[in-house]
Amino acid sequence: MSELTTLVVSILAFAPPVALAALGGVLSERAGVVNLGLEGIMRFGAFFGAWAALASQSAWVGLSAGALAGGAAGALLAALAIFAEADQIVAGVALNLLALGLVTFLLEWALGAAGGITDPVPALPSLSLGGLGRLPWVAAAAMLLLPALASLLLAKTPLGLRWRAVGENPRAVAAAGVSVRGLRFFAVTASGVAAGLGGALLPLAVLGRFEDRMPAGQGFIALAAVVFGKWSPLGALGAAVFFAGAEALQIEISSSGGALAALVPRGLFLALPYLLTLLALAGFVGRAVPPAADGVPWDPEAR
Amino acid sequence: MTPRARARWLAQEPLLLPVLAVGLAFGLCAVAIAALGRSPLLAAEALWDGGLGGLGPLGESSLKATALAFTGLAVAVPYAGGLFNIGAQGQFVAGAIAAAWIGAALDLPGPLLIGAALAAAFAAGAALGALAGFLKASRGVHEVISTILLNWIAIHLVDSWLVVGPLHASGSSGFSHSGTEAVRSAAHLPLLAGPDSRLNAGILFAALGILAAALLLRRSRFGLELRALGASEKAARTVGIPVGARTIQALALGGGLAALGGALLLLGGGTDYRFPENYRDPYGFDGIAIALIGAGDPVGVALAAALFGVLRAGAVRLQDPEVGLHRSWPEIAQGVAVVLVAGQRLLRGLYRLPLRQRRTASAAPAPAPPPLASPPA
Structure with a gap:
C-alpha cells in the first residue's frame, strides 16, 4: 500500500512539466500547427522562470515569467510558421536550436552560473506529507486543472469549435468569415504559454534550480504524450501521468537494487514511453489519428 | 543581366538565401557582442585562430566538420525525397556505439578493423532509418514523429543500458573508467599531420561522402526517383516509382550517413576513442541546422559543415580573457541563421528580394509537407 502511495506522490511531483507541455502540444496541433518547438519553449520557460524567481525572490513571479517567455517563444514560432510561411517542422527545429545556444549563453551572462547550475531558486508552495516528502501542490493542481479547462474550452465553447475546425477543415472556418491565420496564431501562442509554464515548473517545483541540460528531452516526451494521448487534453494528461509512472517505477526498481534491477535495464524503462508511442502510432496499441489538417500550412489560394 | 533576369535569378538561386541568412546572423551576433561591451573584431580573430590557425586547430575543426x-x-539526402529525418541524433549515437564495440571487440589489422567498425556503424544507423521508413510506407506513421521517438529510444538504450551495462569498460587497474572500453589502436583513423594534430583520415571520408551524395542525388536513377518523390508523391506513384521502397531506402541511407558521422568522430579520437558516459554533444540535432543552412544540397552541406566546424573549434578561444566571451556564440549564430532560413519570407522582405513564385515546383527546394495524418499507403 505504501509503495502505491509513494508512486502516486512521485507522479504528482514529476508529471506536471511534461503534462503542461503536452497540453501545449495539443492546443497547437488541434489548431493544425505542429509544435516541434516544445523542447525549446520549455527551455525558455525554465530559464526565464528561474531567472525571474531569483531576481524577485518570488516563485510566483518566476512562474509568470516562465509563462510569458513561453508565450513569446510560441508567438515567434507562430510568426515563423504562419506569417513567414516557414515549414512548421523547420520552424520548430529552429526554435529548439535557438533555445539551446541562447539559454546556455544567458545562463552564464545573466546569472554567472558556474558549471551550468544556478543557485537554489525560491520554490512554489508545497505540502509536507511526513515520511513521503513534500508535494508541490501548485504544480499538481495546475496539471489536473488546466487540461480539464482546456478540454471544456475545446468541447463546449464556440471558440473551441472554431479551434478544432481550424485543425480539421480550415477552409470551412475561412468560409465562415473567421481568420484562419489569426486563430492559429492565438492557438500557437497559447500553446507556448502552457509549455512555458511546464518548463518553469522544472526549476520552481521539481528540481529547485536551473541546470543547463534542462529540459533534457522532456519536450520530446511531451510530444510523444500528445500522440499517445490521441491529441486530446485529457488524453495527453493521462499519457504524461503514465510516462511519469513508468519513470517513478524505474527509479524505485533501480534504487531497491534487487534482482529485478539487474534483469530490466534502466535504459529500457527510459525508452518505454517512446516505444509505446511508436507502437500506438503504428496501430499495434490502439490507433492514433491526428487532426486532419495537422501540419498543413494555410494557403487561402490553394484548392 | 536585365533587371527582370536578375530578379528571377535572385528568386531562384538556392544558396543565396542561406548565405544571406548566415551573414545577417553573424551581423546580429556582432551587434550583440558589441552591445555587451566586447569586441566583435577580437572575437572574429579568436575564432579564426582557434579554428584555422595551425595544424592543431585545423585538426579540431576537421573532426567537428566531419561529424557535421x-x-x-x-x-x-532524405529531404530530397520530401522526407524529414529528425532522427540523426539517435542514428549518430547508434553509429558511435557500434564502432566503439567493434573497434574494441575484434582483433583485425588496421584497415580491416576500421572497415568493419564503419560497416557496423552504418548498419546500426541504417536499421533505425529503415524502421522509420518501413513504418511510414506500411503503416502511414509520419517520419518526423517516428524518427523523434527513435532518437530517444536509441539515446536511452545506449546511455542507460549499453554504456553502463554490457559494453561498460571493465575497470581493471583501479583506474576508474567511464564509458566503454577504448577501441584498439588499429581502429584509430590514421593521423594526417603528425601526432600534434588530430587531423585524420575522417575528413577524407567526409569529402568522399559529400561527393557520393552529390552524384547519387544528381546523376543516378535513384536520385532522380527520389527527387521526383520529393516534388510530388502522387506524380511519382503515377509514373511507377516504387514510393514505399524509395522511402525506406532514403531513410535507411540517411540513418547510415549519420551513424558514419558518429563512428568517424569516435575513431578519430573526438571522444578519446571510447563512447563516454553521459554523451551529450548534439551533432545529430545540429545536422538538421547544417542541412537547412546548406539548402538541402550536398555541396551546401559541405560548406555549412566546414564553416560551423571551424567556428565550433574556434569557440574555445572566445573564452580567452582578452576576448571574454562565452563559447556558445557559434551555436547562437547557427540558431539565428536557421530561424532566418526558416522565415524565408521575412528574410526576403529584409533584403528586398522578390518573393519566390508560388507553386513553381522546379524552383522550390522544400516540397510541401504532407499532412501528418497521411493515410497508410
Whole structure:
C-alpha cells in the first residue's frame, strides 16, 4: 500500500512539466500547427522562470515569467510558421536550436552560473506529507486543472469549435468569415504559454534550480504524450501521468537494487514511453489519428 | 543581366538565401557582442585562430566538420525525397556505439578493423532509418514523429543500458573508467599531420561522402526517383516509382550517413576513442541546422559543415580573457541563421528580394509537407 502511495506522490511531483507541455502540444496541433518547438519553449520557460524567481525572490513571479517567455517563444514560432510561411517542422527545429545556444549563453551572462547550475531558486508552495516528502501542490493542481479547462474550452465553447475546425477543415472556418491565420496564431501562442509554464515548473517545483541540460528531452516526451494521448487534453494528461509512472517505477526498481534491477535495464524503462508511442502510432496499441489538417500550412489560394 | 533576369535569378538561386541568412546572423551576433561591451573584431580573430590557425586547430575543426557533414547529409539526402529525418541524433549515437564495440571487440589489422567498425556503424544507423521508413510506407506513421521517438529510444538504450551495462569498460587497474572500453589502436583513423594534430583520415571520408551524395542525388536513377518523390508523391506513384521502397531506402541511407558521422568522430579520437558516459554533444540535432543552412544540397552541406566546424573549434578561444566571451556564440549564430532560413519570407522582405513564385515546383527546394495524418499507403 505504501509503495502505491509513494508512486502516486512521485507522479504528482514529476508529471506536471511534461503534462503542461503536452497540453501545449495539443492546443497547437488541434489548431493544425505542429509544435516541434516544445523542447525549446520549455527551455525558455525554465530559464526565464528561474531567472525571474531569483531576481524577485518570488516563485510566483518566476512562474509568470516562465509563462510569458513561453508565450513569446510560441508567438515567434507562430510568426515563423504562419506569417513567414516557414515549414512548421523547420520552424520548430529552429526554435529548439535557438533555445539551446541562447539559454546556455544567458545562463552564464545573466546569472554567472558556474558549471551550468544556478543557485537554489525560491520554490512554489508545497505540502509536507511526513515520511513521503513534500508535494508541490501548485504544480499538481495546475496539471489536473488546466487540461480539464482546456478540454471544456475545446468541447463546449464556440471558440473551441472554431479551434478544432481550424485543425480539421480550415477552409470551412475561412468560409465562415473567421481568420484562419489569426486563430492559429492565438492557438500557437497559447500553446507556448502552457509549455512555458511546464518548463518553469522544472526549476520552481521539481528540481529547485536551473541546470543547463534542462529540459533534457522532456519536450520530446511531451510530444510523444500528445500522440499517445490521441491529441486530446485529457488524453495527453493521462499519457504524461503514465510516462511519469513508468519513470517513478524505474527509479524505485533501480534504487531497491534487487534482482529485478539487474534483469530490466534502466535504459529500457527510459525508452518505454517512446516505444509505446511508436507502437500506438503504428496501430499495434490502439490507433492514433491526428487532426486532419495537422501540419498543413494555410494557403487561402490553394484548392 | 536585365533587371527582370536578375530578379528571377535572385528568386531562384538556392544558396543565396542561406548565405544571406548566415551573414545577417553573424551581423546580429556582432551587434550583440558589441552591445555587451566586447569586441566583435577580437572575437572574429579568436575564432579564426582557434579554428584555422595551425595544424592543431585545423585538426579540431576537421573532426567537428566531419561529424557535421555526415549528420547534415543524413538530413539532406532524405529531404530530397520530401522526407524529414529528425532522427540523426539517435542514428549518430547508434553509429558511435557500434564502432566503439567493434573497434574494441575484434582483433583485425588496421584497415580491416576500421572497415568493419564503419560497416557496423552504418548498419546500426541504417536499421533505425529503415524502421522509420518501413513504418511510414506500411503503416502511414509520419517520419518526423517516428524518427523523434527513435532518437530517444536509441539515446536511452545506449546511455542507460549499453554504456553502463554490457559494453561498460571493465575497470581493471583501479583506474576508474567511464564509458566503454577504448577501441584498439588499429581502429584509430590514421593521423594526417603528425601526432600534434588530430587531423585524420575522417575528413577524407567526409569529402568522399559529400561527393557520393552529390552524384547519387544528381546523376543516378535513384536520385532522380527520389527527387521526383520529393516534388510530388502522387506524380511519382503515377509514373511507377516504387514510393514505399524509395522511402525506406532514403531513410535507411540517411540513418547510415549519420551513424558514419558518429563512428568517424569516435575513431578519430573526438571522444578519446571510447563512447563516454553521459554523451551529450548534439551533432545529430545540429545536422538538421547544417542541412537547412546548406539548402538541402550536398555541396551546401559541405560548406555549412566546414564553416560551423571551424567556428565550433574556434569557440574555445572566445573564452580567452582578452576576448571574454562565452563559447556558445557559434551555436547562437547557427540558431539565428536557421530561424532566418526558416522565415524565408521575412528574410526576403529584409533584403528586398522578390518573393519566390508560388507553386513553381522546379524552383522550390522544400516540397510541401504532407499532412501528418497521411493515410497508410
